[in-house]
């Protein structure tokens with residue numbers, strides 16, 4: 001191997017190691033159970049289990065951070081994804097949404113689960129997050145029920 005190539009490899013190694021020092025925020029904020037979707041009237045425990053399993057890593061305060069989330073660039077990517085996911089919808093902070101927002105988020109969840117947008121390609125990394133037809137149906141039934149309860153649908 002030429003000296004030049006060795007120098008390039010050494011430089012890349014130094015950058016890689018130095019990058020590990022830039023730690024993204026990988027925190028799980030504390031959860032007040034009374035504010036979670038679990039505590040919400042009309043949400044079944046079966047649905048809560050599905051949301052925990054398939055959506056919880058990005059849409060709750062109870063993210064399970066895998067070992068590779070310690071390593072740059074996965075740490076940056078995952079922290080970014082979780083941050084964006086929690087901003088879009090956080091099932092641990094369900095009480096913070098108005099009834100109208102809750103209906104909209106459930107309707108979008110039904111739509112995204114049906115189209116496969118959620119949990120999307122994450123299922124390749126974590127196969128256990130894959131949704132069955134029954135799981136998707138459960139999300140959509142809850143969305144439909146919320147509309148009926150609000151008097152929007154007969």
Ligand code: HEC
Nearest residue numbers: 054055058081084085088089105108109112113118119122
């Ligand atoms: C790997 C992380 C990840 C998982 C797992 C995940 N989501 Fe998301 N979700 C996101 C991100 C990031 C956004 C915001 C950006 C976007 O829309 O792509 C989002 C957005 C959303 C939105 C807002 C509307 C929209 O489409 O932008 C809803 C509703 C949603 N997700 C529902 C779910 C449900 C329900 C599940 C479980 C079946 C789930 N997500 C699983 C990362 C995830």
